[in-house]
Amino acid sequence: MAADAELSASGPLGIIAGSGGLPRRVIESCRAAGREVFVLALEGEADRAALETVPHAWCRIGAAATALDLLRANAVGELVLAGGVRRPSLAALRPDWQAAKILARIGYRALGDDGLLKAVIKELEREGFRVIGADQLLTEIALPEGPLGQVQPDPDAEADIAHGARVARAIGALDIGQAVVVQQGFVLGVEAIEGTDGLLRRCASLRRDGPGGVLVKVEKPGQERRADRPVIGPQTVSLAADSGLRGIAAEAGATLVLDRDEVVRLADAAGLFVVGIHPP
């Protein structure tokens, strides 16, 4: 802990900010703790409004040399990756010389999402940065085991959760995605590149009559937690309710819950369960 404190004191925390609510949460948490930050905002991903009050610069994902220069110019020693990144095609990436060098080393095509993120973290560490997980900066956000709000899954929902967890784990092992929607034993949808929100939106039109389905979200086997943990938040609950689901089950311990109070309030109001599970 003493070493951490020294590193922390050596400069602002660098935040590489992708999409979603996580970067804002990290910024707020640092502000509350009196920690300086420098945000490297990824173009097309980061939320502009979340960055207005803090030192930041925008950067293309493919501009690795620029990114490293910006981080060093702002005396960043410790880094956190926060938020989602829609993985671009190699053509859209337009890698600069630094990114091209990294890509040549790691092999872009051969890697799934998780493999690529692990490699990026390794490169950042090779460049001398210390990469920490967003969860180390936040408190009370890992999903506990059991129901989070008032609603509990019934035995039918439990069966869908068990089936979903098995399938989601297999999907994760293939590095395709983290989430599936299961209704009455059938897999309505599997998350791939569209993300969990996209999966939930399309499941609105795929649902069958009768008791609604369940979103099941789990960590990929061997997932790099510093870069890409399962996340649920108020938006997840709202979309699940809009799509006629009965609830959300996510991996306890591994899943970050953004704005837990609002998640519970929305879920209780909509009659949805939100439950932490231990997948097989």
Place this chain on the structure above:
Amino acid sequence: MAADAELSASGPLGIIAGSGGLPRRVIESCRAAGREVFVLALEGEADRAALETVPHAWCRIGAAATALDLLRANAVGELVLAGGVRRPSLAALRPDWQAAKILARIGYRALGDDGLLKAVIKELEREGFRVIGADQLLTEIALPEGPLGQVQPDPDAEADIAHGARVARAIGALDIGQAVVVQQGFVLGVEAIEGTDGLLRRCASLRRDGPGGVLVKVEKPGQERRADRPVIGPQTVSLAADSGLRGIAAEAGATLVLDRDEVVRLADAAGLFVVGIHPP
């Protein structure tokens, strides 16, 4: 073959007709061969226009007793299952006593699509019907190995095909679906209950810049070919082209190609490859 001829002569061929173009193809093939048919058209699935000129009756999927009565009243001894069926929820199924009895025996929830279809075929055989595959009634429609039209996949597309085949096989082993779309090494989408056409439509908005993706469709391991073979047709090619894909790879031998000439014409015109592969 003599036994086949006897059975064939004993009454009209029963066609349980789901969605898509396959029922029409089977009807046309029987007409060309001078074989009488009786079509049991599944409500909400079968194409009304395809049935206008042949003896037929409509039936709910859950009305098994009615279905069996209709088949027997029309002297059907030999049956073919043709076309797609969107598996209903148990609530929407509204099983009659016969369907309820069958469901109680096989256990609805425990089965994936393929398991359910196998069980339905077993029940039909138990009731004394001979169930044959649609491919036995049609000619020249199994996808051969190699390219079907003028266009061939380049090495990048070959890499996407290989990755897609591996993933699709795994998705099939989980009884989730038969198809995936892969672009530049990433799984853009996985087919579940929405079907291949639904998968292709949503991949239009998920595609990345650069060379387009590939639809890969394979048989599920141990799939019941008499009920549910992979199918591609002109609609598949049109949707693939609309979604910016570069081509279609499907399992050689196992995949039915509907209207092969039109498939080749559309694919060549759009610059898409259609290729038969042998997945791992």
